[in-house]
Structure formats: C-alpha cells, structure tokens
Amino acid sequence: MSTRLVTFTLARRWYGVDVSAVQEVLRGLPRTRIPLAPPALAGLINLRGQVLTAVDLRAQLGLPPREDGTEPMLVVTHVDGEPVALLVDSIGAVVDVEPEQFEPPPDTLVGPTRELILGAYKLTDHLLLSLDVDKAVAA
Amino acid sequence: MEDMDEIVQEFLVESHENLDQLDRDLVELEQQPGSRELLASIFRTIHTIKGTSGFLAFGKLESITHLGENLLARLRDGKMSMTPATTDVLLEMVDTVRALLTAIEHGGTEGDVVVTAVVDKITAVLEGGEVVPVPAVPESGLDKLDQPTDKLDQPEHSRRTVADASIRVDVDLLDTLMRLVGELVLTRNQIVRQTLDQDEVGQDLVRSSQRLNLIATELQEGVMKTRMQPIDHLWSRLPRVVRDLGAQCGKQVRLAMVGQETELDRSLLEAVKDPLTHLVRNAVDHGLESPAARTAAGKPAEGLLTLRAYHEGGQVVVEVCDDGAGIDADKVAAKTLDKGLRTAGQLARTAPSDLLQLIFLPGFSTAAAVTNVSGRGVGMDVVKTNIESIGGTIEVESVVGRGTTCRLRIPLTLAIVPALTVECAGDRYAIPQVSLLELVALDADRAAGGVEDVNGAQVYRLRGSLLPLVHLTEVLGVESDRSDGHVLIAVLQADSKRFGLVIDRVLSTEEIVVKPLSTRLKALGTYSGATILGDGRVALILDVQALTRRALSAESIDRQNAEQTVAGTVVTEPDRVLVAGIGGGRQVAIPLSSVTRLEHIPAASVELVGSREVVQYRGAILPLLRLDRHLGSVSEREGTDLVVVVYSCEGRSVAIVVDEIVDIVEGEAEVRSDIDDLGLLGSAVIRDRITELLDVRAAILAADPNFYTARDEYDEAHGTLQEVR
Numbered sequence: 079m080s081t082r083l084v085t086f087t088l089a090r091r092w093y094g095v096d097v098s099a100v101q102e103v104l105r106g107l108p109r110t111r112i113p114l115a116p117p118a119l120a121g122l123i124n125l126r127g128q129v130l131t132a133v134d135l136r137a138q139l140g141l142p143p144r145e146d147g148t149e150p151m152l153v154v155t156h157v158d159g160e161p162v163a164l165l166v167d168s169i170g171a172v173v174d175v176e177p178e179q180f181e182p183p184p185d186t187l188v189g190p191t192r193e194l195i196l197g198a199y200k201l202t203d204h205l206l207l208s209l210d211v212d213k214a215v216a217a
Numbered sequence: 218m219e220d221m222d223e224i225v226q227e228f229l230v231e232s233h234e235n236l237d238q239l240d241r242d243l244v245e246l247e248q249q250p251g252s253r254e255l256l257a258s259i260f261r262t263i264h265t266i267k268g269t270s271g272f273l274a275f276g277k278l279e280s281i282t283h284l285g286e287n288l289l290a291r292l293r294d295g296k297m298s299m300t301p302a303t304t305d306v307l308l309e310m311v312d313t314v315r316a317l318l319t320a321i322e323h324g325g326t327e328g329d330v331v332v333t334a335v336v337d338k339i340t341a342v343l344e345g346g347e348v349v350p351v352p353a354v355p356e357s358g359l360d361k362l363d364q365p366t367d368k369l370d371q372p373e374h375s376r377r378t379v380a381d382a383s384i385r386v387d388v389d390l391l392d393t394l395m396r397l398v399g400e401l402v403l404t405r406n407q408i409v410r411q412t413l414d415q416d417e418v419g420q421d422l423v424r425s426s427q428r429l430n431l432i433a434t435e436l437q438e439g440v441m442k443t444r445m446q447p448i449d450h451l452w453s454r455l456p457r458v459v460r461d462l463g464a465q466c467g468k469q470v471r472l473a474m475v476g477q478e479t480e481l482d483r484s485l486l487e488a489v490k491d492p493l494t495h496l497v498r499n500a501v502d503h504g505l506e507s508p509a510a511r512t513a514a515g516k517p518a519e520g521l522l523t524l525r526a527y528h529e530g531g532q533v534v535v536e537v538c539d540d541g542a543g544i545d546a547d548k549v550a551a552k553t554l555d556k557g558l559r560t561a562g563q564l565a566r567t568a569p570s571d572l573l574q575l576i577f578l579p580g581f582s583t584a585a586a587v588t589n590v591s592g593r594g595v596g597m598d599v600v601k602t603n604i605e606s607i608g609g610t611i612e613v614e615s616v617v618g619r620g621t622t623c624r625l626r627i628p629l630t631l632a633i634v635p636a637l638t639v640e641c642a643g644d645r646y647a648i649p650q651v652s653l654l655e656l657v658a659l660d661a662d663r664a665a666g667g668v669e670d671v672n673g674a675q676v677y678r679l680r681g682s683l684l685p686l687v688h689l690t691e692v693l694g695v696e697s698d699r700s701d702g703h704v705l706i707a708v709l710q711a712d713s714k715r716f717g718l719v720i721d722r723v724l725s726t727e728e729i730v731v732k733p734l735s736t737r738l739k740a741l742g743t744y745s746g747a748t749i750l751g752d753g754r755v756a757l758i759l760d761v762q763a764l765t766r767r768a769l770s771a772e773s774i775d776r777q778n779a780e781q782t783v784a785g786t787v788v789t790e791p792d793r794v795l796v797a798g799i800g801g802g803r804q805v806a807i808p809l810s811s812v813t814r815l816e817h818i819p820a821a822s823v824e825l826v827g828s829r830e831v832v833q834y835r836g837a838i839l840p841l842l843r844l845d846r847h848l849g850s851v852s853e854r855e856g857t858d859l860v861v862v863v864y865s866c867e868g869r870s871v872a873i874v875v876d877e878i879v880d881i882v883e884g885e886a887e888v889r890s891d892i893d894d895l896g897l898l899g900s901a902v903i904r905d906r907i908t909e910l911l912d913v914r915a916a917i918l919a920a921d922p923n924f925y926t927a928r929d930e931y932d933e934a935h936g937t938l939q940e941v942r
Binding site: 109110111113114116123129 | 400403642694737741754
C-alpha cells in the first residue's frame with residue numbers, strides 16, 4: 079500500500095509528512111516572536127483569525143539557521159488536534175511512496191534528531207526523509 | 218405576570234415544549250401501540266410535570282398528571298393495552314394540562330379549569346370500564362379560561378406567551394456565535410485602523426467604517442448579553458446552605474441579598490460558584506459569632522450576612538459581608554509568623570491593610586479548630602487562585618468587632634477584554650486594563666531625575682511613594698529600541714502589589730479578543746493568551762499576575778523595602794541640581810532631590826490668602842513663593858502661565874515660582890565661593906556660569922513658616938533636603 083507524502087526541503091534535504099496531517103501550505107505570513115520561548119518556536123501567526131504557533135523545523139532538526147533574506151514557507155499540520163505551522167525552506171510535490179522503498183534510519187544517525195526521523199524512502203534521484211510530525215513539534 | 222416567579226416561568230417553558238412532544242408521541246403511539254420506548258418517553262414527560270407541579274403546589278395539575286401517570290404505568294408494564302379510547306383519554310389529559318398551564322401563565326394560579334371530568338374518565342379507563350362519553354367538558358374548562366383573557370386589554374392578546382418569547386439555544390451555538398463576533402470585532406479593528414492610517418481615504422469609506430464600528434460594537438454587546446445570566450442563579454441555593462450551616466454551627470443567620478439581577482457571563486458564573494460558596498461558608502462558620510457572644514458584645518443575636526453584587530468599571534463586584542467579630546490583623550500577623558510564612562521583619566514593614574490580605578497565603582487557616590464545615594483542605598488561597606484564574610481579584614476588609622467584607626472583582630466576560638497595547642523592542646503586547654492603574658510618561662529630562670536607584674533597583678517617586686520599576690525588556694530578555702531617554706511607565710497592580718512596568722511606547726487602548734495559547738507557551742508563565750491586532754498581526758497578552766510574581770517575589774519586595782530604609786538616610790543623588798532662571802540673568806541651582814514635580818500653572822489661578830499667594834493644586838492649597846522676589850531679582854518672564862517647582866514633604870507642599878527651567882546638571886559644582894547672600898548657600902560655576910545655590914529651607918520657610926514643624930529631624934548641616942522616608 080502506497081503512502082502519500084507532502085514533501086519539502088530543509089537545507090537542501092528532502093523531507094516528507096503524511097498528506098492527511100497537512101491542512102494547507104502558505105507563503106510566509108508575518109510572525110510575532112515569542113520572547114523567552116525555546117528557539118524552535120519561531121513565533122505566532124494569524125491564520126484567518128486563528129493564532130498558530132510556528133515551529134522552525136531547522137532548529138528542531140539541528141540544522142543551521144536559514145540565511146537572512148530567505149522567506150520560509152509554512153506547512154500547516156494538525157498535531158493533537160491543534161493546528162501548528164511548520165517553517166520549511168521550500169515546498170515540493172505530493173509524492174506516492176511504496177513500503178518497499180522504505181528503510182529505517184541508519185544506526186549511525188544518533189542524537190536527538192534520530193527520534194524525529196522515521197526513516198528514508200529511496201527515491202530515484204534522492205532520499206526522502208519521513209518526519210514524525212508529533213515528535214518534531216513536541217521536541 | 219411580571220412578578221411571576223422565575224421558577225414558574227422556567228417550568229412553563231419546559232412544560233410547553235414537553236407537551237408538544239407528548240402530542241407527537243401519543244399520536245405515534247397509536248400507530249405502533251406496543252412501543253415501549255414511546256410509552257417510556259411519555260411517562261417521563263408526565264412524571265416531570267407531575268413532580269414540578271407538586272413542588273410548586275399546583276394541586277389540580279398534580280392530581281391529573283398523577284392519574285395519567287398511573288394509566289401510562291399500566292400501559293408501559295403491559296397490564297393494559299392501547300386502545301383508541303385510551304389514546305383519547307390521554308390526549309384529553311394533555312389538553313387539560315395545557316389549559317392549566319395557560320391559566321397559570323396568565324393568572325399565576327390554576328384558575329377555575331375543570332379537571333373532574335378528565336379525572337373521572339381516566340379513573341374509568343383505569344378501572345377497566347367503558348369510557349362514558351362526556352362531551353366537551355374539557356372544552357368548557359377552556360371556555361371559562363378564555364373569558365378573563367377576553368376582558369383584558371388588547372395588548373395582552375398580542376403579547377407573546379412565555380413559550381414563544383424565549384427559545385432554548387445550545388450553548389455550543391452561542392459559543393460559536395461569540396467566536397464569530399470576536400472575529401468580527403478583530404476585522405472591525407483592522408478596518409478602522411486602516412482607514413485611520415491612510416491619508417487619502419474617501420469620505421464614504423470613513424463613514425462606512427464608522428458604521429461598521431457601531432454595528433460591530435452593538436452586535437458584540439448583544440451576543441454577550443445572550444450569555445449573561447443573573448447572579449441569582451448562583452445565589453438561589455445559598456439560603457439553604459446558610460440555613461443548614463447556621464443550624465450546624467448553632468448560629469442564627471439572616472441572609473440579605475442585594476443586586477440579584479446583576480448579570481455576568483455564564484462561564485464565569487460557573488467559575489465563581491465554588492469560591493463564593495466557600496466564602497459564604499467561611500463567613501457563617503468563622504465570621505459570625507455565636508448568639509451568646511453577639512449578645513454579650515451588644516449586637517443582635519441574629520447575625521447578618523449580606524451578599525451584594527453590582528457593576529463597576531466594566532467589572533462585576535461581588536461582596537460577602539458579615540457583621541461578625543472581624544479579623545484581627547495582629548492575629549493574622551502572629552499566625553503567619555507562627556507558620557513561618559513571613560518573618561517578623563517582613564511583617565513589620567507590611568501596611569496594616571495589607572496584613573489582612575495574608576489570609577490568602579497558601580498554608581494559612583484562621584480556624585482555631587478544624588470543623589466539618591471549613592478546614593476541609595480548601596483554604597482562602599484556593600479561592601484566590603480560582604478567582605485570579607478567571608482574571609478576577611479578591612480583597613478582604615475587616616473591622617474588629619464590626620465584621621468582615623470579602624470583595625471579588627470579576628470581569629464581565631472572558632472572551633473580549635479591554636486592553637492597552639504597548640510596544641517593547643519593536644514587538645507589541647497587550648496588557649489587560651484590569652491590572653492597569655495609570656500611565657506615567659517622563660521625557661528625557663524628567664526621566665533623568667525621576668527614575669532613581671535604590672542600590673541597583675530602579676524606583677520612581679509616584680506622588681511621594683516609591684514605585685518599583687520593572688523593565689519589560691529585561692523580563693523578556695530583549696533589547697529596547699528606545700534610546701532617547703524617554704521613560705514610559707505602566708503602573709500595574711496584581712496580587713495587591715503595585716509596580717511600574719517600563720515599556721518603550723504606548724500604542725492605544727482597544728478591545729481585544731483573547732485567543733488561547735498552546736500548552737507549551739502557557740507553560741512559560743509570561744503570557745496569558747494572544748490576540749490579533751488591528752493590522753492582522755498577533756500580539757501576546759502579558760500575564761500581569763505571573764509577571765508580578767516573577768518580578769516582585771516576596772523576597773525581592775522585602776529586599777527593596779530593606780534597601781529603601783537604608784537608602785532613605787543617605788543622600789540620594791546629592792550632586793544633581795535643577796538650574797532655574799529668575800530674571801536679571803541670574804541662575805539659581807535647586808537640589809533636585811527637593812523637587813517633586815515641575816509644573817506650568819496659569820497665572821490667573823493664583824489666589825490670595827491673607828497676604829500670601831496660594832494656588833490650588835491637586836485638591837490642596839499650595840503656598841506660592843516667587844523666587845525672584847525672595848532673592849531680590851525681578852522676573853522677566855512674560856506670558857499667562859507660571860513655571861513652578863513643587864516641593865513636597867510629609868504631605869505638605871510649596872510651589873516655587875521661577876522664570877524658566879534651564880537645565881538639570883549632574884556633578885558637583887566645580888568652584889564654590891562663600892559669598893553668602895540672604896537666602897543663598899553660596900555660589901558655584903555650573904556650565905561656565907555663575908549659579909547661586911538656593912537655601913531651600915529658607916526659601917520654603919519664607920513661603921510656609923510652618924513647613925518644618927513636623928520635621929524635627931531635619932539635618933540643618935546638610936543643606937539639602939531629602940525625603941526622609
């Protein structure tokens with residue numbers, strides 16, 4: 079049975095989340111920063127009257143911060159019934175992947191981010207990393 | 218009908234609905250006579266009406282429904298089977314019930330509706346006999362009922378019946394409406410702001426936005442009203458609580474209620490229920506004395522417990538007052554000391570009125586003995602926490618021997634609150650108006666002198682008392698972008714503590730819609746929610762309670778108090794002087810520590826008391842001293858206003874009139890000469906100009922000879938004046 083993933087990039091790597099969890103994809107909305115909050119909480123955004131927390135996936139995945147001047151995209155997903163906006167670099171296509179393409183993360187992947195990566199789908203030209211959204215948001 | 222009891226009203230609405238259902242059920246029952254489900258439903262409905270009518274003492278209604286219930290019970294249990302005759306009897310019963318209800322609605326009593334015929338019929342069916350056709354007897358009952366109605370005025374006819382005038386609405390639906398109105402208010406704010414911001418806006422758009430503003434406001438009020446319920450809903454069960462409790466404690470209590478009709482949001486009503494009950498229990502158990510003790514104290518044996526509710530300043534105030542023994546602040550203090558909640562030093566510095574508030578400390582309980590009434594682990598601290606969690610406040614007042622008053626202040630609603638929006642480090646924040654006392658704006662000059670330092674802790678003298686300052690930038694760990702030296706202070710109060718929050722800019726006051734934060738952000742303990750501002754951006758709402766606790770823990774207040782005492786005895790900023798011109802090119806330096814305020818007053822406001830000039834200032838009479846005349850100069854100032862330097866000490870003030878304020882200079886004068894003219898301490902070169910140093914004491918004595926009589930400890934050798942406390 080194939081799985082349908084919404085794909086996006088972070089630091090030129092491809093990541094995917096299950097399409098059913100994704101509500102919509104937006105270009106950068108103004109964010110209100112939250113002093114004292116952990117760095118991964120990149121601010122609050124107004125999505126049609128609803129206040130959403132934006133989570134910077136780069137910070138969560140231990141990637142270097144986004145270069146100045148590049149505007150992140152927002153992937154609005156549902157985590158525990160609450161919508162959360164994920165900050166990503168760019169949005170890719172929606173792709174169907176097969177279980178046989180899947181492999182768990184290599185043993186050499188250690189540290190806190192191992193928890194967040196479910197595994198990799200071996201696509202023809204690159205790997206697509208499957209993200210555990212719940213953990214990525216909560217971490 | 219106006220004075221019809223509310224319970225009866227509710228009963229009528231409910232019963233009318235039930236009867237409609239009953240009609241449908243009965244007709245359906247005829248189609249499927251065996252349906253136990255339908256029978257059970259009908260039985261329940263009749264049973265409910267019977268129960269309530271018995272309770273409300275509607276005898277006819279009770280007897281007829283009682284019989285109906287018997288019949289239905291037999292049908293339900295299968296002892297009888299449904300026949301058209303049975304259905305007829307049941308429908309007839311429903312009609313009679315309806316007639317009775319209408320009579321009650323119109324006259325408040327059952328009137329003269331005849332029920333005997335139906336009763337006979339039902340009895341006949343119950344006894345298994347044939348139904349004797351007694352034609353149209355219930356109708357005759359209805360006829361009789363109609364007669365008095367006909368005699369009434371026309372409007373009575375056109376008036377809607379109770380059932381038509383009110384409608385039951387799902388609370389969820391109301392919540393949805395409230396949310397939508399919230400969105401509308403936000404959009405309204407955005408539109409209004411955009412029209413204000415743009416220079417070239419058509420008049421039509423301005424008008425439309427004004428109309429939108431009005432309509433949105435009215436709609437908001439209207440929807441909020443649908444959620445409002447009188448506080449009586451809460452209070453109605455308290456007489457019973459008080460009665461039982463009084464009997465249990467052996468006390469005679471009379472309960473008086475004032476302002477039952479005061480309304481508040483139903484969600485808040487629910488939240489206030491437990492704290493209020495607790496306060497009432499407390500008042501009966503601990504507040505009021507035993508009848509013997511009361512008589513001995515010369516009070517009536519019956520204690521009086523008063524509940525009072527009223528609207529005040531956009532809040533609902535609920536008071537629980539007893540005329541009991543009162544709370545002895547000293548005992549409270551001793552108790553907190555005993556329990557190690559406060560140190561003796563802390564208590565010594567607590568104002569008497571604040572001592573009472575210590576009963577809200579966790580771990581405090583004044584009950585000498587744990588009774589089964591109170592002392593069940595729910596203390597006043599829990600009451601306080603509950604009230605504060607809904608944005609309310611609680612305070613206690615007491616006079617020993619006279620009684621105690623607990624005062625709750627509760628917001629009208631939680632969803633939309635008035636707030637002040639401020640800016641700090643380029644971000645905007647909202648501060649709920651409830652916590653805001655006032656705003657103080659200091660320009661660079663006044664800030665330089667006004668904001669003082671108590672061994673590292675910044676304070677501001679607000680009308681003579683020291684207000685601890687907290688910089689929002691420091692609390693949030695951000696960089697201020699204000700570099701022009703201006704200081705804006707929002708004076709906030711929470712937990713009965715007052716402090717000044719220093720912010721970068723004040724933007725506006727607006728109604729904000731509170732949006733909940735995710736749990737993780739709530740856990741930060743700094744923000745109570747978020748809101749969407751006029752331009753569509755999100756702003757965080759500062760949690761003033763948490764901010765107070767964080768910035769002003771009991772320990773830090775203690776430290777500040779201690780330092781204040783020490784600092785008071787040394788010279789605060791001895792080397793800062795205010796340089797003022799007095800005409801003739803002369804400059805006079807006044808120690809800044811003497812200065813309370815600088816003001817412009819209209820020259821016309823100067824009045825004479827005897828030979829002395831005075832002005833009215835902030836409700837007091839201020840003696841006026843014209844410094845030019847005092848020092849033998851001639852004023853060159855023209856214009857209709859006077860520049861005055863106000864000096865206050867120990868509740869007395871004088872106003873010193875100068876020509877102009879030249880500067881505030883830091884640093885000791887470089888050169889000092891001993892030319893000692895009348896009224897001067899000497900002279901010095903300040904910023905390349907010879908400046909005379911004013912003998913403030915002499916100057917003030919010239920204006921008000923009695924100024925220092927209360928201050929024996931004045932240190933003459935010092936030459937400068939300070940606030941001693």
